[in-house]
Amino acid sequence: MRPLPNLETKFVAANTLIGVNRPGQQLLRNREIDGKEAELRRVRQRHFDARTPKQKAKCRDEDARLRGEIAELLKGDGWDTATAHRLAEWNPYDQNLWAGFFDAEWMFGIADGFDIVIGNPPYVRIQNIPENEAAILKYHYSSAVGKFDVYVLFVENAFRLISPKGIIYLIHPHRFLTADYGRGIKAFLDKARGLRSAILFGVDQVFDAATTYTGLFAYSNGNAGFGFKHANTTEFYLGPFTQRPYSANGSHWNLSTENASSSDLIEKLRAQPRKLSDICIGVFQGIVTVGDDIFVFKGKRSGKNFVGWSEAAGKEVELEAEIVKPLLKGENIQRYEPLWSDIWIFYPHYQDQSGKTRAYTEAELRARFPKAFGYIKPFKSHLIAKKIQYKTNPDLWFSLHRSREMSLFEQAKILTPQLQNHPSFTFDQQRWYPDAGGYSLILKHATKNDYMFLLGVLNSSLLWYFIRSTSNPYNNSYYYFKTKYLEPFSLPAVDQDKQARIAKLAEKVHEAKITAKRSATVALEREIDQQVYALYGLTPEEIKIVESASVQTAARPGSAAK
Numbered sequence: 001m002r003p004l005p006n007l008e009t010k011f012v013a014a015n016t017l018i019g020v021n022r023p024g025q026q027l028l029r030n031r032e033i034d035g036k037e038a039e040l041r042r043v044r045q046r047h048f049d050a051r052t053p054k055q056k057a058k059c060r061d062e063d064a065r066l067r068g069e070i071a072e073l074l075k076g077d078g079w080d081t082a083t084a085h086r087l088a089e090w091n092p093y094d095q096n097l098w099a100g101f102f103d104a105e106w107m108f109g110i111a112d113g114f115d116i117v118i119g120n121p122p123y124v125r126i127q128n129i130p131e132n133e134a135a136i137l138k139y140h141y142s143s144a145v146g147k148f149d150v151y152v153l154f155v156e157n158a159f160r161l162i163s164p165k166g167i168i169y170l171i172h173p174h175r176f177l178t179a180d181y182g183r184g185i186k187a188f189l190d191k192a193r194g195l196r197s198a199i200l201f202g203v204d205q206v207f208d209a210a211t212t213y214t215g216l217f218a219y220s221n222g223n224a225g226f227g228f229k230h231a232n233t234t235e236f237y238l239g240p241f242t243q244r245p246y247s248a249n250g251s252h253w254n255l256s257t258e259n260a261s262s263s264d265l266i267e268k269l270r271a272q273p274r275k276l277s278d279i280c281i282g283v284f285q286g287i288v289t290v291g292d293d294i295f296v297f298k299g300k301r302s303g304k305n306f307v308g309w310s311e312a313a314g315k316e317v318e319l320e321a322e323i324v325k326p327l328l329k330g331e332n333i334q335r336y337e338p339l340w341s342d343i344w345i346f347y348p349h350y351q352d353q354s355g356k357t358r359a360y361t362e363a364e365l366r367a368r369f370p371k372a373f374g375y376i377k378p379f380k381s382h383l384i385a386k387k388i389q390y391k392t393n394p395d396l397w398f399s400l401h402r403s404r405e406m407s408l409f410e411q412a413k414i415l416t417p418q419l420q421n422h423p424s425f426t427f428d429q430q431r432w433y434p435d436a437g438g439y440s441l442i443l444k445h446a447t448k449n450d451y452m453f454l455l456g457v458l459n460s461s462l463l464w465y466f467i468r469s470t471s472n473p474y475n476n477s478y479y480y481f482k483t484k485y486l487e488p489f490s491l492p493a494v495d496q497d498k499q500a501r502i503a504k505l506a507e508k509v510h511e512a513k514i515t516a517k518r519s520a521t522v523a524l525e526r527e528i529d530q531q532v533y534a535l536y537g538l539t540p541e542e543i544k545i546v547e548s549a550s551v552q553t554a555a556r557p558g559s560a561a562k
Helices: 031-049 053-075 081-089 103-106 131-140 151-159 180-190 259-272 362-368 370-389 448-458 459-471 495-512 516-535 539-552
Strands: 114-119 162-173 195-200 214-219 225-230 244-245 278-284 296-303 305-310 315-320 324-328 343-346 347-351 358-360 412-417 424-428 438-443 477-478
Touching: 053 081, 053 195, 081 131, 114 151, 114 305, 131 296, 131 424, 151 162, 225 459, 259 459, 259 539, 296 324, 315 370, 343 358, 362 370, 412 448, 448 459, 448 495, 448 516, 459 539, 495 516, 516 539
Parallel strands: 114 162, 195 225
Antiparallel strands: 162 214, 195 214, 225 244, 278 438, 296 305, 296 343, 305 315, 324 343, 347 358, 412 424, 412 438
């Protein structure tokens, strides 16, 4: 049996996101470089066919000599010294090293691009990339937008690697379709008409070792449209593709459904005149600590003191009551339910005369809250390290990472957990402070009636349909209800009578939850759905789309995740 040829120069381990710094257009290239490169290709072909160690060693020596000679010629031909040396030092025969750059012409002799690129790019968020490397990637890639994930750069880069008629096949997350950072790669693909087909696996898991939400994507240049379908990971090859033409308004990126009527409905909802971002002061995430084990307690106030259990201290501690605030975690926020929690947060912040929230200085904390300072002081070195890690002020080592403005909490608001398998909005008049798992919606110049109206709309099946179509999924059909997914939701212009009817129904549901008459709310919530459908002018077909989507989730109303 004839042995396999030597494949060292056919397999390359390299960082394909980083190219080489080539000089500008060269009208008169040094012909000696062409001759040396041709000789190098012949040497590598001889190595490919070599049968003895002596023949292989001779080819490798010649390869190293030619690389060095070419590097010197390149320097004289306008190439910078660092790039020329980088090319010369790359040794294709050392299988234990990887190249920090990729150049198809230098490594494979391919100048016009590959006919096919296949890959599973790494999924790495920008937060996990060193700053200097992230800066380079942002400079070179238009898809490096916001808090991007590296896989979108590999999609963009694949277009640089293919020939004009080449095709790309990748498996990677489909989160770019709904995430804010996806706008960069979608703009790139729009310009190239680059998406050819997509098979979306939803929340089905492809890889055992990691929780990712992936799809199979095919890309090429100049497509009039693309095909897509939703599938599970075992039968993805079954069923036809739904064809979607490229559009001027970007609606082709709504791939939440293969139903054209459903896509039209999403656009109808988006076209309503009043976005949440227009009628709200904002949709705000709650407090972020630098360690819940230190800052969060289970306990109660008693007069001027607070007694609670500290996980970090491993015991009950006594603090000044003024230094703690009542805290809600995501699971404490339930659909229309009254709010309750026995959790409190160490909150060393105050409102100054202008209403801005500021942290006490260390001296102020020690003087005004001696018990609280005595509690937090043993964690000083640990908290300073955290502040340095998060690039915040280590002088305020005892402060919260994100305290938020106290004014956001000290008023009426609608609250929602960030992760839900059904809308779980409720109304707060008790000045609760949500943690990072909760979001506050605060209306501009609102009355309680305005809040009750919005509460009814947000807990409706229509909002749930919108979120499922535009937000990111999580395990077991949970979806994110974050600022960027809520603010685009739009409301129609509405007269006071219609608003009052929905507000009254929502208030009845809220009151029934308070008095524990939960069984009485089913009919009321159904009536709210009908009123909301009428408010948006939904047709019977559109109502069917909304309600069939709600049934598919098999959600249990009121269930929420942290």
